[in-house]
Amino acid sequence: MSLTWSHWYCSGCDGRSARGRYQFVFAQNGVEALETLNQDNEIDMVLSDINMPQMDGLALLSHIPEVAPDIHAVIISAYGDMKNIRSAMNLGAFDFVTKPVDFEDLRITIERALTNLEAWRAATASRERLVALENELDVANKMQQSILPTEFPRFPGFQIHGSMTPARVVGGDFFDVIYLNNGRIGLAVADVSDKGVPAALFMMASRTLLKSAAMGLKSPREVLSEVNDLLYDDNDAMMFVTLFYAVYDPTTGEMNYANGGHNAPLVVHVDGTSTVLPGTNGIALGVMPGMNYDETTISIAAGDTVVFYTDGVTEAVNEGDEEFGMERLKQVFTSHPVREADEASQAVFDAVNQFAGNVAQFDDITCLIFRRNETVP
Known part of the structure; x- marks a missing residue:
């Protein structure tokens, strides 16, 4: 290169x-x-x-x-x-x-x-050789995956790990880890409406605008308002994205967050019990301009793990057409005490895959794990 x-x-x-x-x-x-x-x-x-x-x-x-x-x-x-x-x-x-x-x-x-x-070059070079839509979607899927974080440095006092397993066609899930000033960390998980190439393109635009707004604004609610207005301005396709955005401050152990119509994350405690984060008012981004989003602050205790996810986790179905659901997600951590962020992420994917069995995945499965170490510097 x-x-x-x-x-x-x-x-x-x-x-x-x-x-x-x-x-x-x-x-x-x-x-x-x-x-x-x-x-x-x-x-x-x-x-x-x-x-x-x-x-x-x-x-x-x-x-x-x-x-x-x-x-x-x-x-x-x-x-x-x-x-x-x-x-x-x-x-x-x-x-x-x-x-x-x-x-x-x-x-x-x-x-x-x-x-x-x-x-992109692979897609361009192979475009003339593609003989079916499946091949083109596969290339687009790889492009979508290429912008997601793949490396997660070890931070003093906390760990982060994220992963996404795409469905059979490209979709709109994404997660991101944003390095902010004063050692703060931005954490985001999102799901774009619809599937296919348009959703993947809207996802890439959403991720870029989120990072831009996060670098210039301190408050998660301000970030969501900014991204919402920017997405609405150029949204001829009338798409939208649900987005949960949080900022963790390692100096205080506090996490500020705002929610734009997304699934509320799960907080898993040291003893294996878990609670869903309190909700905040806010609809999906890109639907209406001038929307205001509420913001909430919580303290992350030593040993706590925050599980960010998309509905591909809780709405995965098995052969009996049952959904995986929130209770099964909680049970993952009851039977598997969290020690490492990457292990927690893998435990979620293993549980969902075992539950679904041979049923074809219809939605992207995304999971982002934040864990505050039990021994905090």
Whole structure:
């Protein structure tokens, strides 16, 4: 993989990352970056600052399709610069990172962008060879999966793990882990209405808008209101997304959350008992503009586990047409005490799959686990 990095303070050079996976080509500004793209057709991605002399990052984004239409761009912007971030996304940027740069977040963002690019190129190259809709949906499914988090670093005091098993066609489930300022962590799980390629595209737009709003706003209720209005503005297909968004502050052990019509998460305690999070008022996003969302704060005790999920879990059916339901979800943790976040996630999937048996899955199954360690630093 080869990348070009536009930044006013960079001197021209190229080299490889510590693990030898990427080759970087540096440019001092947007004009030089375009010249580099013209000369080097092996570049896969542009990583650019917005503020540069001669040609800024937004102008660079507008010209990239003219010289290199088959690459992805990631923009670096000041924290909370929502106007420029939105402009960048409208100009075709795949994602963004904020200053001061968290290099772990930057690495994950680069890998997501390149994974998505590979899936896109595979879809483009194979489009003429596809002979059935199933094949095309399979490619779209891989594109959808490529933007979901796949790495979950170990944090002091807590663990996170998420996974999604797609149905036979592409759908609209997604989850995300968003690294915020002051060590806070944003946690989201969502389900887009309908299925198929339109739902997958709406899901990708929803996820991008959520991340953008979360980086610029502190309150979960403000984030949901912002995303709701942005989705409604360009929603000709009249789709919607249910979304649960929470922010965990490791310094206080508190979690603030707002719910846009989604399933309420389950809190599992150390003794195996569990409770459903108190509800908040709020309808699905993208239905009506100007919606207000309530927000609630809870304390996460040491040893508590929060299970975020979509209705693909509780509404999975068996051969007798019974639903898995909330009580069976609670029983998963009664019989399997939670020790690790990834084990808790796997226990949910194993229980649902065993319950469904040979019945074909009709909906995506998504589960995001947050666990506060029993020994808190």
